[in-house]
Amino acid sequence: MSAASDLVRSTAAAMAADLASGEVTSTQLTEAHLDRIDEVDGPVHAFLHVDREGALAQAAESDARRSRGEARGPLDGVPIAVKDVLTTRGLPTTCGSKILEGWVPPYDATVVTRLREAGLPILGKTNMDEFAMGSSTEHSAYGPTRNPWDLDRIPGGSGGGSAAAVAAFEAPLALGTDTGGSIRQPGAVTGTVGVKPTYGGVSRYGLVALANSLDQAGPVTRTVRDAAMLHDVIGGHDPRDSTSIRQDWPSFTEAAAAGAAGDMAGVRVGIITELAGEGWQPGVMQRFQESVELLVQAGAEVVEVSCPSFVHALATYYLILPAEASSNLAKFDAMRYGLRVVPRPDASAEEVMRATRDAGFGDEVKRRIILGTYALSSGYYDAYYGQAQKIRTLISRDFDAAFASVDVLVSPTAPTTAFRLGEKLDDPMAMYLNDLATIPANLAGVPGISVPNGLAEEDGLPSGFQVLAPALADDRVYRVGAALEALHEKQWGGPLLDRAPELELTR
Numbered sequence: 001m002s003a004a005s006d007l008v009r010s011t012a013a014a015m016a017a018d019l020a021s022g023e024v025t026s027t028q029l030t031e032a033h034l035d036r037i038d039e040v041d042g043p044v045h046a047f048l049h050v051d052r053e054g055a056l057a058q059a060a061e062s063d064a065r066r067s068r069g070e071a072r073g074p075l076d077g078v079p080i081a082v083k084d085v086l087t088t089r090g091l092p093t094t095c096g097s098k099i100l101e102g103w104v105p106p107y108d109a110t111v112v113t114r115l116r117e118a119g120l121p122i123l124g125k126t127n128m129d130e131f132a133m134g135s136s137t138e139h140s141a142y143g144p145t146r147n148p149w150d151l152d153r154i155p156g157g158s159g160g161g162s163a164a165a166v167a168a169f170e171a172p173l174a175l176g177t178d179t180g181g182s183i184r185q186p187g188a189v190t191g192t193v194g195v196k197p198t199y200g201g202v203s204r205y206g207l208v209a210l211a212n213s214l215d216q217a218g219p220v221t222r223t224v225r226d227a228a229m230l231h232d233v234i235g236g237h238d239p240r241d242s243t244s245i246r247q248d249w250p251s252f253t254e255a256a257a258a259g260a261a262g263d264m265a266g267v268r269v270g271i272i273t274e275l276a277g278e279g280w281q282p283g284v285m286q287r288f289q290e291s292v293e294l295l296v297q298a299g300a301e302v303v304e305v306s307c308p309s310f311v312h313a314l315a316t317y318y319l320i321l322p323a324e325a326s327s328n329l330a331k332f333d334a335m336r337y338g339l340r341v342v343p344r345p346d347a348s349a350e351e352v353m354r355a356t357r358d359a360g361f362g363d364e365v366k367r368r369i370i371l372g373t374y375a376l377s378s379g380y381y382d383a384y385y386g387q388a389q390k391i392r393t394l395i396s397r398d399f400d401a402a403f404a405s406v407d408v409l410v411s412p413t414a415p416t417t418a419f420r421l422g423e424k425l426d427d428p429m430a431m432y433l434n435d436l437a438t439i440p441a442n443l444a445g446v447p448g449i450s451v452p453n454g455l456a457e458e459d460g461l462p463s464g465f466q467v468l469a470p471a472l473a474d475d476r477v478y479r480v481g482a483a484l485e486a487l488h489e490k491q492w493g494g495p496l497l498d499r500a501p502e503l504e505l506t507r
């Protein structure tokens with residue numbers, strides 16, 4: 001292994017410490033990651049756009065600041081990758097869609113502004129399912145991302161690019177967005193950490209909306225501590241987002257540090273009855289039960305908790321999401337952004353719109369626009385959208401009732417490990433089922449984390465352990481996530497990703 005590949009394999013926290021002690025410069029770190037991207041991103045395809053020049057310029061500025069003693073925070077100089085659904089001034093933002101090909105936003109998303117203010121060089125934009133619709137990145141108009149653990153398998157979705165970039169050591173940190181699981185499920189199947197913050201805890205300004213009432217940006221990292229450090233950078237009130245919560249948040253870095261002692265004494269943990277059983281891969285369930293046992297040994301009180309309305313979560317989500325998405329995507333009308341297809345010289349505006357949307361949107365996007373438009377049409381509105389909103393309330397009440405008796409709820413993050421590319425592409429229902437365990441949190445707005453949970457016996461692939469907490473109690477997911485991580489590392493002798501095959505990436 002070259003010195004450059006050693007540099008990329010440590011955690012963001014360790015990189016931050018090395019920057020602080022002068023062991024390494026941001027330029028060296030950023031260059032090492034750009035070289036790693038050159039080396040492995042051909043087969044992985046985590047990136048849609050790499051900004052070598054911009055990242056190195058930001059790294060040089062960071063080094064200059066640090067040498068003046070003016071570092072802006074612990075992560076100043078640690079590079080990061082950003083999901084292509086977050087706007088970046090001067091850098092292309094496609095949302096994985098042909099309809100936005102060539103669009104360069106004139107403004108930064110608030111989370112991106114905060115990265116810049118904290119001094120993190122931006123390596124580039126990561127691949128995703130078109131407009132964040134999917135669980136495999138196979139719906140990207142620019143071709144799929146592959147799972148670094150096995151290049152014939154999917155890296156999860158929609159944020160498979162961010163997860164694969166972190167798993168393949170192309171970036172120590174990444175940003176994702178989670179509308180129904182797109183941070184947590186890719187985390188589970190790539191052996192990385194993913195956090196969906198409380199709805200309103202992280203600004204959505206500049207997050208190209210899939211479903212406004214469900215979307216939330218969050219960290220994608222290799223350790224819980226790294227996720228907490230990144231959350232501390234991007235979180236907090238933003239006057240530009242009307243749903244942003246106005247309150248002081250505790251330090252998540254401190255919450256993770258408290259958890260890392262691995263002490264679960266007095267923590268009440270609820271296992272969600274409805275998120276297990278038939279259809280769940282036995283190897284995933286086995287690792288889940290072993291981790292529950294670890295928590296018990298560390299002092300946790302574990303009980304089973306029923307959330308009866310969760311069985312309707314998937315159906316509810318697939319009414320509310322398409323309804324909001326169909327309305328959000330109406331703005332891609334060939335006039336305002338990106339692609340414009342003119343079918344013939346004297347075409348009317350309607351004909352240009354139709355031709356552009358036909359050519360610019362993929363099948364999954366069209367499917368959801370049709371579904372959403374139907375669910376919102378007069379005469380059906382109450383029967384579908386209205387009904388779904390009522391069930392959404394019941395799901396929130398299930399969470400409230402559960403959190404009256406436990407501090408956190410747990411489940412496997414996804415029912416299976418990574419499936420093969422192409423395996424579920426023609427079966428939307430099979431694809432949707434991946435989000436069974438992650439969707440309830442989005443419907444209720446509560447925070448959740450997926451922590452690497454070991455390899456399933458039958459296929460040797462990563463699985464995830466999900467921890468959910470009440471709204472505003474994001475510190476709990478870091479505390480419990482860090483505790484589980486510490487208990488695992490004691491057992492495994494190091495992080496899960498240390499066991500990733502040194503990918504056949506350069507083949």
Ligand code: GLN
Binds near residue numbers: 133135178180181210
């Ligand atoms: N896979 C889910 C969907 O297709 C979740 C997407 C997301 O979280 N962005 O809707």
